[in-house]
Amino acid sequence: MRLPPGPQGQESAGIVTSDGESSQAFKVHKGMGLINHVFNADSLKKLYVSNLGIGHTRYSTSGISELQNCQPFVVETLHGKIAVAHNGELTNAVRLRRKLMRHGVGLSTSSDSELITQLLAFTPPLENDDTADWVARIKNLMNETPTSYSLLIMHKDIIYAVRDPYGNRPLCIGRLIPVGDMNGKGKDNSETEGWVVSSESCSFLSIGAEYYREVLPGEIVKISRYDVQTLDVVPRPEGDPSAFCIFEYVYFARPDSIFEGQMVYSVRRRCGQQLAIEAPVEADLVSTVPESATPAALGYAQKCGLPYVEVLCKNRYVGRTFIQPNMRLRQLGVAKKFGVLSDNFKGKRVVIIDDSIVRGNTISPIIKLLRESGAKEVHIRVASPPIRFPCYMGINIPTKEELIANRPEFHDLANYIGADSVVYLSVEGLVSSVQESIRARQENENSLKTQKSRVGKIGHCTACLTGEYPVELEW
């Protein structure tokens, strides 16, 4: 078992390791800031007591940004220490906090993760000191709260990987590649060097692991030195479809990550193709704002038969500067983040593919810049639908009032941002781009039949686009 890596966090990071023998001997290192600030050679050396550990990086959502909220959480229980890393946000946290406090448990943080550790510790009466049925406790927890959580729970030499019944947050398992394998010898499972778990499969390559499989919605997986074993799959209420966050595909995940059997890059390219079908435009070239929308732009260009051309290049250093633009620069509306490749589009009609427009204040100066540098027309095509609603399941979205789609300017958006036209991808277009290949695979592959029955009806959380939340929200 190795530390489960993930995208490097902006707010806090932590690692807890276990020696795999004593239920008391955890090593903990946590801190605020980027991973490379939190960890150094000394702290990693201190942590290295075995190959067993869990880690966490955090972009704050609920839970004030403080060290106390920093994960993984460790608590000592009657049956030894457990460490918990949590991705997501509980939809019934307020009720659960009150319940615990009513039993006399003081809560030292505002984080859902402490709540989860105390819920796991708290199952009175606990007369017998010597045994603890952690699976029963985990199932008990899952009965108390439907979503959203992907969890790693470490106790002694076991890590439990858990995904909520709706599968709202991602979680997948990787296998460390034995050195022999890479030299052309057979990949024999018995030679496995260990297992890793991560939110995103993209993290496996850089540590010499390969994608093994996803943890299924509701699944409790027990991971030990050599085994990956499904202990149970907690079902959703009858009729509820699964609800994996569709914005992982659109925006959050790295393009080389795999969810539900498909590469994020491929989904994004399909979104671009779909957008070309939904919103074609008479133009000379297709381009993008570097660089997250490149797959959609290549998909759009290919579907339209227009050339893909670069119109901007990144100004690498500007993002890190502390120097605030002065009044003059603001008046000039200078786009400091980009250089302009004007020779590539002078006198041409340009289609810019963007992945999303949240507030509208990023794309507007870029359009101005392109026009001043000679673009004849600038058309904007957005490879996702407009965001209109808040997320209560772990994603930090601007307030409803800040979202461009809820503002009066949205009714005349092209004019507001200075474009010749602007069209978003439809919700249906996005959902079909995401689900198309999942359904195709489900229908064609017999081998998936069993799994299909376990996963139940496939759906995706589009709450931020449609306001339809997968579960009722409690306050």
Added chain:
Amino acid sequence: MRLPPGPQGQESAGIVTSDGESSQAFKVHKGMGLINHVFNADSLKKLYVSNLGIGHTRYSTSGISELQNCQPFVVETLHGKIAVAHNGELTNAVRLRRKLMRHGVGLSTSSDSELITQLLAFTPPLENDDTADWVARIKNLMNETPTSYSLLIMHKDIIYAVRDPYGNRPLCIGRLIPVGDMNGKGKDNSETEGWVVSSESCSFLSIGAEYYREVLPGEIVKISRYDVQTLDVVPRPEGDPSAFCIFEYVYFARPDSIFEGQMVYSVRRRCGQQLAIEAPVEADLVSTVPESATPAALGYAQKCGLPYVEVLCKNRYVGRTFIQPNMRLRQLGVAKKFGVLSDNFKGKRVVIIDDSIVRGNTISPIIKLLRESGAKEVHIRVASPPIRFPCYMGINIPTKEELIANRPEFHDLANYIGADSVVYLSVEGLVSSVQESIRARQENENSLKTQKSRVGKIGHCTACLTGEYPVELEW
């Protein structure tokens, strides 16, 4: 109410402030390291929501040195948030931890302070959300654990100051001096600008406060904006004397602090005088290793009629250097911390007064240095008895094996450290130096009669010297 200051901690520091109105609105800032590293203008500004707060600085004793153990602890309970700062170490912590965990409370740190907060939170059943009798909870806590703790507990607009029934750790109250007072106007209590609480009274002067009184052993004091009110005094078991840590007088406290009505400096000078009576020596001058033993040295010199002379001066910078002495310097046995004032003692017989000898490896190179610089004889007199036993009540003492008094070298100590003679103060001599003026005052002052009955029989904890602990230790 102001932040209770104390000597600046080496390991961690924290402040929690309350707006005095909401039971939820605490501001917390904690961190590892020196106060000046933990706090800056920004963090202090963030904390400044009112004049109400508690702070803590920590020298680790039990509890691994980690940010999680950093005080004050804050927990949310059914009746709002409380913040707790704790000085001391519970003698029955292990049993209390087990008790809480058996009720399903997970403990996230190894610190006694979290234990205390959870014990205050935990008093099931807690059916009624609206009221909480904090005094009953504090008394309940004091019944669970006899010593050692001085506590500050903040809830809404109240701070409870509590000292354990044995009074093992210090705690005293100061009064902020109104600006008018300093200009010769009357000190009218009604004009009081507020109250401060601290382990050591020495901290009052630098914030414009004056010593008001000690919190008595077992006393629960309620401190609000204008009032200091005794809520209760929890008694010790029949016959047990109080047990204030005698090492506060000998070593820890700053010389201008006041405990039990006497200035620490005066006690130390009396120890020097007593030492002159117990262990006189034929010599030419009395001196000391700068600078904690100066009061004892001046007391010894005066009692003996010998001149007090400086033989060493401090090398101000050496302590902070990262440069390790190389082999050559080690072989030369160079005392890097001091400069030598050889003209002051060349050809003379020198008595050096030290406040304690813990391991013996500090005094030895100094004696060598004095001899090489011309001292004819070097006699060591130690103004406290040898430490022989561990402390389980909050003081970090080397292991029994490391203590010089438990090692074979102790039998021929003068030879081992290279002195012409070495004599320690007796335990009786120390105790009488400490208690002499307390008893005198108790006998003479009628006004103290009432208080005397409340305080009970006066004693001091000399466990590290004698092995006689004030309460039975539990494991």
Added chain:
Amino acid sequence: MRLPPGPQGQESAGIVTSDGESSQAFKVHKGMGLINHVFNADSLKKLYVSNLGIGHTRYSTSGISELQNCQPFVVETLHGKIAVAHNGELTNAVRLRRKLMRHGVGLSTSSDSELITQLLAFTPPLENDDTADWVARIKNLMNETPTSYSLLIMHKDIIYAVRDPYGNRPLCIGRLIPVGDMNGKGKDNSETEGWVVSSESCSFLSIGAEYYREVLPGEIVKISRYDVQTLDVVPRPEGDPSAFCIFEYVYFARPDSIFEGQMVYSVRRRCGQQLAIEAPVEADLVSTVPESATPAALGYAQKCGLPYVEVLCKNRYVGRTFIQPNMRLRQLGVAKKFGVLSDNFKGKRVVIIDDSIVRGNTISPIIKLLRESGAKEVHIRVASPPIRFPCYMGINIPTKEELIANRPEFHDLANYIGADSVVYLSVEGLVSSVQESIRARQENENSLKTQKSRVGKIGHCTACLTGEYPVELEW
């Protein structure tokens, strides 16, 4: 006049400002490290005495990496202070140093920039304190040393911008755009807000300036508050062509920079097109290693009629990590810098366009990675010729022995790096890609006739590719 910006340096940075009145009142701030480490709000505030200043960022070449070598250099001369920023490396520095020292001048650094400042200061006899003919001194300097240098020399309220007669290092002038201009009003030179000078025109956009023109080889330009004035153009020896560094096009410059009237991006795309003509290949798709070779890859793909596809995505964080790969990861040959978009090329024949292969150890693991992820064939096409010779004119190139083109492995390079084939662009192909549009413009535009005569015969320095240096090297 504003600070001349440039690409942010890795080794040191400095700014000197002048109040424009006193010849003594320079403000200087310099430091090691990235610009954002060297400068903060305070240091910038301190520097802001007027709108006049010069700055410098440094990637060490000759001159040990020390703060003393950090530019701009300031010296006080009989005629006041001058500040000098220098880009390049003098080919006769050793002889010039000796000459100065023979006159009794002590040199405090190993940098060419100090040499230049002392050469400017030193023109004995200097009987008259009151006047100094700086142009005569600059011409004197240019007669002493033929190349390579682009210089900014600040004295009182004037900045002299100088390029060596061979034009080896770039230097161009930008005009600050008045706020009115951006709102559609006429661009009237009389409204100019000031001038900026930079090595690369790409820096102008982000400070609200626009490209005005290049400083010509040998030109001495005097820049004052409102004027840009050519003082002189120092000619090259009869018959010598100009020698602008061709590697600025290939590698160093940002793609949106303009040299000799053409955008770097366009040159790179032409190199890709030329490469497609010189070295076509039967394949399914064209791609690149992100992201500097993208223009060449798009040019190659377009010329060949093959689709341009992304095969790798960047792993954003890996470059900054301090964590060294352990033995296991090294054995696995994991390419930590990239994620693999395997769905995009599985079973396909891939052409990878790279901009240069210096040592061969970067491309090799990428090829391995692509093959393991399913590429059927991997062909490498390099959009520049092999580097074989050291640069003595300011560019840090590996030693001759380290260069792959000088090693035995080069004879069987495809096999060495694991590719199916590998072909470099020819020197002739590179030179024609660079010069094609310059010549076209020179022939077509009458308006350039005068300038052409001033610039003389157009050439480029290809010394690192061919060993033919533009001037004889002195030691």
Added chain:
Amino acid sequence: MRLPPGPQGQESAGIVTSDGESSQAFKVHKGMGLINHVFNADSLKKLYVSNLGIGHTRYSTSGISELQNCQPFVVETLHGKIAVAHNGELTNAVRLRRKLMRHGVGLSTSSDSELITQLLAFTPPLENDDTADWVARIKNLMNETPTSYSLLIMHKDIIYAVRDPYGNRPLCIGRLIPVGDMNGKGKDNSETEGWVVSSESCSFLSIGAEYYREVLPGEIVKISRYDVQTLDVVPRPEGDPSAFCIFEYVYFARPDSIFEGQMVYSVRRRCGQQLAIEAPVEADLVSTVPESATPAALGYAQKCGLPYVEVLCKNRYVGRTFIQPNMRLRQLGVAKKFGVLSDNFKGKRVVIIDDSIVRGNTISPIIKLLRESGAKEVHIRVASPPIRFPCYMGINIPTKEELIANRPEFHDLANYIGADSVVYLSVEGLVSSVQESIRARQENENSLKTQKSRVGKIGHCTACLTGEYPVELEW
């Protein structure tokens, strides 16, 4: 030869080492701030090429506080590199700068130390590259400028130690003690491990060296691996006495340093004794403000027959705090730097010995504090005369207007600072306290006769007290 240590600097620090063979191979490390910030294990390792080096720490006097002014200065001359460390300030710097610039030398800093290095480099004509008479150059420098400077000049494997003819700044030589010596074996010079040079002898002990002798006024000493050799003694103008800075005794030097054959501590005690003769007072006890005036206070107390008692203790942490006192604390006039030992002086008449009163704003709140804590009377005795004049020889003294002795308040000083009386030591009293033992030794010791003739007439610089400067000042 080891690095010459000294008191740790507040502004900048630097070390230059030589491998002792090549005249080019210096290693340099310099930086702003405290020694422990400037140097770490890495930088020291880098410097360690041999046992030969010079270092410098700086408290800025003239010369703006910038890294460029940081010493030692290194310049390359026709005859190799030299490194120079300088203590002092040249009284004719302005004229010398002009002279150099007139010869075409550009000066890159405002520091006297660069001036000295360029003066050493500049002795045209320098036709012959192969030889350099450094002694002639040093004598030439000493003829150009009379004072004040103590210099270390390193070239190849030699360090020249130079003191100006007036001996204004200190410089002394120490001998590294062979390990054998400390174990009782004979101190044979042939076994000497090397030599060290320092401003203050106090630095020798902590590096395992012992005081050897002072560099005499005007002396040029050549120090090599095994030898210390006087090359010449440059005389003062006929009749001029030497002029060692008397404030080194009064204030700057550490008490265990030795100048002119006497320990600073002894001089300070004699000043206290002399003060008791000049200004006795009816009182109960003598004390001091910790801790620089302690020797004077002990001398005063002994001479008067009054007991020496501590009235204040240091508040260790306050000096380092960033927290500014607020209005309230300022109004209260709280002395944050000290704790008050009121039991020691309540109801008593106190004499406070201070070493100097510069502005009067330090002693005033202390007197107030003592009175409020119960002192019956507070008399101030100052163990040095009032400072009235600026120093132009290297010491940073407040402007004439800031000095209390030049202000109207001085006429009623006791009242202004709130004391019952205040008396300063006379200039004659100070001079005789300093010179008494020097003269005694000169008269008694025949062995000193030769040296006496070399040193000439003994005097001390009292310019800051009397306005009589040892040389005429040039501007």
